[in-house]
Each structure stands twice: as C-alpha cells, then as structure tokens.
Amino acid sequence: MLYYAEHYKLRSVWMDAFAHCVGMNERLVLSPEFPSQSRLTKALITRASLEMDIELARTTRALRDFLEEDLSPAYLGLTEGARYHLDRFRSFLHSFYVDKFGYWPPPRGTTFSKALYRSLYFDFKNMYDYLVDSESTADLASQKLASGGICVLQNVSSFDKRHKFPPLPHPMALLPCQSSIRNQRTESQRSLKALTLGSKQDKEEQHLSARSALLMATNRRDTSITDAPIIQAYMRFERQCAITRRDEKVSISDARKVRWLLIYGTLQYLISALRVPAEVRDTEAPKYFMCCLVADHAKWQNETHSTSVSTTPSIDNSFDHLGSQTGSQSGGSLSSSTRQSLIEPDCQNYDYLLHTNTDPGIYTWTRNILVETMYSRFSTTHTMRTYTKSLHALDATICTPDEKC
Known part of the structure; x- marks a missing residue:
C-alpha cells in the first residue's frame, strides 16, 4: 500500500500506510513487499519508529511513579x-x-x-x-x-x-x-x-x-x-x-x-x-502504537496529478480519532468544540513526512528537518547520543560510499 501510494502520489493513503509501517517496524522485514520500498522510505520508517520509541519510553518513565520528577521540588x-x-x-x-x-x-x-x-x-x-x-x-x-x-x-x-x-x-x-x-x-x-x-x-x-x-x-x-x-x-x-x-x-x-x-x-x-495522524482509518484494531512524528513537505505534494486525492483534514482534528477509539468504552462523549481543541498532538509542530524522491538535495532537506526535530525535542545527554547514532546510521543507509550527505 505504501509503495502504491508513493507511485501514484496519494497523500492520505501514504499517510495511513506510513503510520502503520512505523507501528509494525520490527515486523516489516518479514513482508515480501518491503524490499521494493526505496532506501529513503525504509530509513524514514526506521527514524520515525525510533522517535516514537523514545517518546513512549519517556511517557512510561513518567507514568510509573505518577510524575515524580515532573512535580519534584526542582519544578x-x-x-x-x-x-x-x-x-x-x-x-x-x-x-x-x-x-x-x-x-x-x-x-x-x-x-x-x-x-x-x-x-x-x-x-x-x-x-x-x-x-x-x-x-x-x-x-x-x-x-x-x-x-x-x-x-x-x-x-x-x-x-x-x-x-x-x-x-x-x-x-x-x-x-x-x-x-x-x-x-x-x-x-x-x-x-x-x-x-x-x-x-x-x-x-x-x-x-x-x-x-x-x-x-x-x-x-x-x-x-x-x-x-x-x-x-x-x-x-x-x-x-x-x-x-x-x-x-x-x-x-x-x-x-x-x-x-x-x-x-x-x-x-x-x-x-x-495515543494520538494518531488524522489520515489513519483503522485506529482500534491494531495493538501497536502509531504516534509517529512526520513532516509534510514532499516535493510531489506540490505537483498536480490526475489521481491525487483531496486535502487531508488538519491534524488539529486528530482528537476526533482518539475520541472515536475511546468513546464507546469511556461511556461519555465530548462536545465537538472540545474535541477539536482539547487535544492537538505534540507532533502538530512537525508536518507529516512524505518522501518518495531520492534526489540528494531532497534528502539533505529531509535530514536537516529531522536534525532540527531532534534538537528541539530531546535534551538529555543519553537521548542525544542515541539520536546522533541513529542519524549516522541513516546517512549510511541512504548514501553509497561515493555519495556525500
């Protein structure tokens, strides 16, 4: 589905498929369709999965002791x-x-x-x-x-x-x-x-x-x-x-x-x-997380294509998806105005990432965006060290020995 969406430049379909791929990252190697994906797409999935894992680890640490560090005398x-x-x-x-x-x-x-x-x-x-x-x-x-x-x-x-x-x-x-x-x-x-x-x-x-x-x-x-x-x-x-x-x-x-x-x-x-991109259609069945950070500046998005789909709704509406997941179980519902404004995912400052062009210039732009994301979101020495290693790994994945990234 991801390859199909890239080929025909279907933004919403790509977003949906990409989020699921990030959630299933560890199992993608078993898929017979995975080898057909470009090196850049594979690397972007890996990076988004790493970012998601770091965020989930941070959340898990906070929830274990009910925000003991966040509400410590230091803050x-x-x-x-x-x-x-x-x-x-x-x-x-x-x-x-x-x-x-x-x-x-x-x-x-x-x-x-x-x-x-x-x-x-x-x-x-x-x-x-x-x-x-x-x-x-x-x-x-x-x-x-x-x-x-x-x-x-x-x-x-x-x-x-x-x-x-x-x-x-x-x-x-x-x-x-x-x-x-x-x-x-x-x-x-x-x-x-x-x-x-x-x-x-x-x-x-x-x-x-x-x-x-x-x-x-x-x-x-x-x-x-x-x-x-x-x-x-x-x-x-x-x-x-x-x-x-x-x-x-x-x-x-x-x-x-x-x-x-x-x-x-x-x-x-x-x-x-628990947030998911607004384009994800099946949010209840998957047992994996899809709270991935992505950007939305793919070169082909600005091009006209006969099979292009309508513009995807703003990510500000992502709580509607979360509400649809939880509404039947929580026993209550929120007003539409509250749902739209209550939860704007913390990835809203980063547009969703769509890339099928392996042009080196496009890759350099993508890499710079991801570096900015890294330094703006993560501050601990351990996390920065881990993220830097991942960045070098991405360079090695995308670039051949004769290329410069």
Whole structure:
C-alpha cells in the first residue's frame, strides 16, 4: 500500500500506510513487499519508529511513579503540607491500580501496552472532566479573582512548554468556594469554647462543610463521569481528605490544586502516546502504537496529478480519532468544540513526512528537518547520543560510499 501510494502520489493513503509501517517496524522485514520500498522510505520508517520509541519510553518513565520528577521540588515549589498531600494522592492512585491490575507499576524494562495506556487515559480523562473548570482559559486577562496559594495556570503552562505539549483548552480546576471556608472559620471563632473542649459535634460540622465545598466544586451532574470506578474512588478520597486536612496542614483549595496538577500532567502524557495522524482509518484494531512524528513537505505534494486525492483534514482534528477509539468504552462523549481543541498532538509542530524522491538535495532537506526535530525535542545527554547514532546510521543507509550527505 505504501509503495502504491508513493507511485501514484496519494497523500492520505501514504499517510495511513506510513503510520502503520512505523507501528509494525520490527515486523516489516518479514513482508515480501518491503524490499521494493526505496532506501529513503525504509530509513524514514526506521527514524520515525525510533522517535516514537523514545517518546513512549519517556511517557512510561513518567507514568510509573505518577510524575515524580515532573512535580519534584526542582519544578514545583510546594509547602511541606502540600508536598505530603501530593505523595498521599500518588499513594491513592497506586492502590487503585494495584486493585485494578493486580500490580503497579509494571516491571522495569517492560513497555506499557496500548491497552494499558487506553485504560489509564479513560481514568484520567474522567478525573479531568469531573474537576475541570470549563470556563477557564490560558488567557491571564480573563482569569477569575486569584484565590492565593499555588498558581495553577503558571505551573500548567510551564509543564506544557517544558514538554512541548499543546495546552488543553481548560487548564484550571474548579475550586472549593472560599466563602464556605470563611464562614466555617467564623463559626469556629464563635464557638471557640466548644473547640477548646474538643466538641465532636463542631468538628463534624467542619468536616461536612469541607466535604460540601469539595462536592460543589465538581461537574457532578454528568452521571457518565461520576459512575466511573475511578471517580467513585476519587470521591471517597476527597471525603477522607476533608477529615484529615488539618493534619496535613494544607487547605482544601490548595489540596485540590495539587491533585489537579498531577491529573493534568498525566493526561497530557497519555494523549501524546495515543494520538494518531488524522489520515489513519483503522485506529482500534491494531495493538501497536502509531504516534509517529512526520513532516509534510514532499516535493510531489506540490505537483498536480490526475489521481491525487483531496486535502487531508488538519491534524488539529486528530482528537476526533482518539475520541472515536475511546468513546464507546469511556461511556461519555465530548462536545465537538472540545474535541477539536482539547487535544492537538505534540507532533502538530512537525508536518507529516512524505518522501518518495531520492534526489540528494531532497534528502539533505529531509535530514536537516529531522536534525532540527531532534534538537528541539530531546535534551538529555543519553537521548542525544542515541539520536546522533541513529542519524549516522541513516546517512549510511541512504548514501553509497561515493555519495556525500
């Protein structure tokens, strides 16, 4: 199919076939059709597969410990109480997945399966939908009155920029009403004598007030979300937090913010692993990943051909494909406006790669594009070393001893 698409310059068909080839890269050598592919096409498949493996390895490392590095003191300044609550929330997630899968995390050295990524995506997408403030935006000018404490928007923006993730349309969570907390404090001051005596009744009223404030600050009316097991467990966790918040020395508002940062960041990682090019038609049956990075500047795309197909939809619509994969299983659906803007794959800054011309000049252009991609996306010494080796291997694959790349 890939060879056919190259020969007749069918862009959408090529994109579809290329994504599947990248996902099946290790098995392509067994295909009788593979030898007929050009050296350049083979090298591009190998490179895209390597890029995808690096991205998946990065995501796997982050998910194993629920973003311990991303939310470490090096990137996120928290009080001792807030840091303790973050660790407690991680413990909750760990326990939930031990109950769900029988163990967590998967053994080191193993790659998370696509089915596991999907399961995690459903859970964190449900938590996102349950807590998200649908009126929030990344525009500072339109922000609501600051509540003090942890600055969620600043930390979320920093996280997205650090990992080159397109921001989700609604970066903020609903927060417990501060007036409820102030009224609670006023009532506590009026009954200072009862507090001094350790009145159980007054403490119970405080707990109920905190639990009510937390519940009100949710999208609880959507039963497709609240019926999910992860949400049921999360609601129990928040109710328990309302009781122990004084021991943790963190307000219920800041505790919600801390949990939101972990939920938002994890969802972004999962989105980057499950996204697929918009041209891919069969997204459910394959068990392999297709979140490949490619560019869209093939020379033949600018040429007129009698058998050319219509322009492929923008990659901004790629979440429609992810939504179609998950919609029937997650039990909920997103509005069309949310689907189009919610997830713009982190490969959107790199157009999709189409190359059938083995002209040295075209190859040089392609190589430069890939080098720019390498240096813009990966920063660690180990990753850069691995990527450089791959680049040299690509040169050796494309060029004969008498050629210069």
